[in-house]
Amino acid sequence: MENFIEKLTREQKEEVKRQMKLYTQGVQEIIPAEELEQKLAKSIINNEPLKIKLGLDPSAPDVHLGHTVVLNKMRQFQENGHKIQLLIGDFTGKIGDPTGKSVARKQLTDEEVKRNAKTYFEQFGKVMDMSKVDLYYNSKWLSKLNFEEVIGLAGKITVARLLERDDFEERIALGKPISLHEFFYPVMQGYDSVMLECDIELGGTDQHFNILMGRHFQEKFGKEKQVALLMPLLEGLDGVEKMSKSKNNYIGIDETPEEMYGKAMSIRDEQMIKYFELVTKFTPEEIAKIKANLEAGELHPKKAKMLLAETIVSMYQDEEAAKKAGKHFASVFQQGAIPTNVAEIEWNGGEIASPIDLIMHANLLSSRSEARRMIDNNGVKINGEKVVHKDEQLVISDGLVIQIGKRKFAKIRVKA
Amino acid sequence: MENFIEKLTREQKEEVKRQMKLYTQGVQEIIPAEELEQKLAKSIINNEPLKIKLGLDPSAPDVHLGHTVVLNKMRQFQENGHKIQLLIGDFTGKIGDPTGKSVARKQLTDEEVKRNAKTYFEQFGKVMDMSKVDLYYNSKWLSKLNFEEVIGLAGKITVARLLERDDFEERIALGKPISLHEFFYPVMQGYDSVMLECDIELGGTDQHFNILMGRHFQEKFGKEKQVALLMPLLEGLDGVEKMSKSKNNYIGIDETPEEMYGKAMSIRDEQMIKYFELVTKFTPEEIAKIKANLEAGELHPKKAKMLLAETIVSMYQDEEAAKKAGKHFASVFQQGAIPTNVAEIEWNGGEIASPIDLIMHANLLSSRSEARRMIDNNGVKINGEKVVHKDEQLVISDGLVIQIGKRKFAKIRVKA
Structure with missing residues (x-):
């Protein structure tokens, strides 16, 4: 490569x-x-923007903070x-898993792909200016490749190189089958970079191998x-596992x-920075200052959080909503009060019921066994008082409040 | 499978x-x-012929006895x-080697493929009734597969299964690269069997893995x-190596x-059966008889050969040509005579020449160094007499006969 720096x-x-300092932050x-x-x-000399690729799986459009890292x-x-290049990996989504073994990789229709892409767009709009983003679907070029062209692609990579991918290596070691088609997912991702002529590909560290395929094929x-x-993988609220919906x-x-604020307040102290x-x-400077103040004891961890x-x-959301959520949090969790805007649930199930019946009726937990466990763990309150017996029979009155854990509430409205 | 035998x-x-006895012969x-x-x-019950597949490499149309085994x-x-199904693997021939590494697997044009197929047909006609043979080109279905369909195919085979092929296993062990596209040659061969719906695939033992791919994919x-x-691989005239043009x-x-007869007579005794x-x-019975007679000393090995x-x-060729070749062989090799139908070569190179000049002129050997070696080994005669000195100067006369080894002759015709 030419030396442009000099x-x-x-x-x-x-x-x-x-810019290097900015882009290196947190990487x-x-x-x-x-x-x-x-x-x-x-880019500066030629006055041409760099092209930054981000590949997206079209089957998982629910965006959480873990995704926002990239x-x-x-x-x-x-x-x-x-220039941002968003690449929807719809070709992969459309072909599904030919072995039929993976339920997770089921075939998506064109409509599902488009709908999911739209969902991404709406959500990403909260972080980036989507009017300046270029959107691509890799089916545009991948679906057109014929066998001869696929052979041509396959001729540019060795089996040994593919077997280096951690999960393949592990499965070979454990004697677990790798289907030949799986070799093509990294190959496709690499070829996408050839087609996009991108300068940079972003991803989590779990994309290490696949993103290097882009370098290889280019x-x-x-x-x-x-x-x-x-980018590092963001640990979730448990402070241990990678943030994910399934966890x-x-x-x-x-x-x-309110949910966001409450959940953010449950982030572990050591994860805050x-x-x-x-x-x-x-900015890196602002964060350095927060860190210094925390370490010097001038900023309380709770204030920082x-x-x-x-x-x-x-x-x-917006600043106003954030302020309101902060006040809500303070009143509920810091003072133990019942919030004012609790969801109201109609009840016509009789005058007497068990706490489990109420919990199930208000749809606060997903199963009776979960409700039972929650009571055993002292996690259920009726009108602010802990429920001690699972089978306790409660007299139902209009306005009765059930509370699960710290943040789930429902108010019973008895039908006249 | 249903039990049809009963x-x-x-x-x-x-x-x-x-039929089983017949087909098992020599297998x-x-x-x-x-x-x-x-x-x-x-096949007997339904009165339907079996479909017998033979795959052919379109790049090597020179048929020798080794090929005739199948x-x-x-x-x-x-x-x-x-029913015989001849499959020309033209798709493979047309795509060549995408890595560009293999000279042997160079790309063939459509015309070359067709011309080679025609050559096969002409030569195979000496063994089979070609009017009853069905000819297929695998490009017909393979060239039409798109990426999605290739993924579908690849999803039906594991990497571990492919790595079991001897040469792949060996290369992995030696750290020699296997290009991903190479995995597709056995996959294609297997898919060809799916398309042909063949009952039997024939091949040499070196095709063991590839032919089992047909079973797998079907x-x-x-x-x-x-x-x-x-079928076993036929050893060539040296009695050791597999018969091949390059050897x-x-x-x-x-x-x-004459060439065929002479070469056949040089087959090793122990290879004859x-x-x-x-x-x-x-037939198996006839061969058993020849074998018995040989073993009993009632048939001389030379007669059998x-x-x-x-x-x-x-x-x-035909019977007459065979008889003539036999007589020719007997006269030349068994009695040491100069055959009557020796090729005549015009000479206007002067009155004096060395034996090497004559050999090169008559194109009997391919290099002067080979000619020199042949003289050193007492393998060259002029008019029936051994040449002793490489650099001897011969007086050239019309009708002079040069002989190399036992079977190569040329007669010099001096231009008037």
Whole structure:
């Protein structure tokens, strides 16, 4: 690669430095950082934006804060004039799993793909300016490849290289079958980068292998290689596992302000700075200051977390909603009061009922066994008092409030 | 599979037995023999011929006796009313090697493929009735597959299964790269069997893995599985290596009667019976008799070999040519005489020349160094007398005969 850095003026060099600092913030790995620097220099000299690719699975459109880690990084590039390429991997979604073994990878119809893409767009709009984003569907080029062209692609990668992917290596070691078609998912992802001619591909560290495929295939097709920019995986509310819907440790960006605020307040103290870095718009300098104040004891962790929670709600709702959610949280959780805007549930189930009956009727938990467990763990209150016996018979009166844990409430309205 | 054998009459059972004995002759492996028996029984009951597939590489149309091993087996099926499916693997030939690494697998044009197929047809016509053969080109279905369909195919086979192929296993062990596209050659061969719905696929033992792919994919596509019928590889004239053009140990079926006969006479004694079994039309009973007579000392090996040589020439030329070639051989090699029909070469190179000049001029050997070696080994005669000195200067006279080894002759005609 040409050395573009040495062609820069002093001001331009400062600009590259500034952007490098910004893009490096919170990043786990840049492969390789020197190339990113060169690309930035080239972009400045030629006055041409860099093309930043993000690949999306069309089957999982529920966006949570874990996803926004890469979205926030995208936004940083966008705010500095670079071009975002959103790639919907609809080809994969449309072909499903030919072995029929994976339920998760079921075939999607064209309509489902489009609908999911639209959902992404609406949600991403809360982080980026979607009017400046280019949207691509990889079925556009992948569905047109014939067998000869597929052979041509396959001729550009070795079996040994593919077997290096962690999960393949592991399955081979355990004697678990890998279906030949699975080799094509990384190949497709690599070929997408050839078609998009992107400069940078963003993803979580779990995309390490697949994103390097882009570099591999771009080189094989005689193109400039993309830089892999890998973001750390955000731990969920449990502080241990990667945030995900299935682990139920997530903050969805479409949740109510109260839910978001409450969940954000349950983030572990030791995760707080990581959240500031990865899911807010705070600059590296501002975050350094918060960190310093926390360490010096000048900022109480609870205050810092309230700032984080308010910031997150502001990003996905607005400031007013964030302030309200903060007040709501303070009244309910800090003072133990019953909130004012509790959902009301009609009741015509008789004058006497067990707490489990009420919980099920109000749809606060999903099963009777779960309700039983919750009572055993002292997690259920009726009118602010702990329920002790699962089978207790309650006299039902209009306005009775059931509370599960800290944040779930329902008010019983007896039908006249 | 249904049990068709038990539905047969006694005569029909005898017929299955007879055919089984015939098809088993000289075979290395039948996978599995029980299924072949069932297929024969089914064919008799339904009065439907079996479909016998032979795949051909379109890039190597020079047929030698090594190839006729499978062709003779084909002919046996054909003579019993079964259907021969010749499959030209033109798709493979047309795509070449996408890595560009293999010179052997260079891309063929449509015309080259057609021309090579025609050459096959002409040559195979010496063994089988080509008017009853069905010809297929696999590009017909393979070139039409799109990426989605390729993924579908790939989803029906595991990486571990493919890595079991001997040469893949070996290369992995040696750390030699396998390009992903190479996995598709056995997959294509298997898919061809799906499309042809063949009952039996014939091939050499070196095709073991690829032919089993046919069984695998037919099953995955819900079809009846083909039986693999694997023929031994024929050793060439050296008695050690597999007969092949590159090893120069072959008898081409398009060679002159004299060449064929002479080469056949150089087959090793211990290979003779194998040749009778694999490349002639002798029945198992006839061959058993020849073998017994040889072992009892009632048939001299030379006589047996003359029968073999004559038989081979008759198959690819005619009886008369075979008889003439036999006489020619007897006169030249057994009596040391100069044959009567020696090729005549015009000479206007002056009155004096070295034996090497003459050999090169008559094109009897391919290089001066080879000619020199041949003289050193006492392998060159001029007018029946051994040449002793490489650099001897000969006086050239009209009608001078040069002889190389036992079978190569040229007569010099001095231009007036």
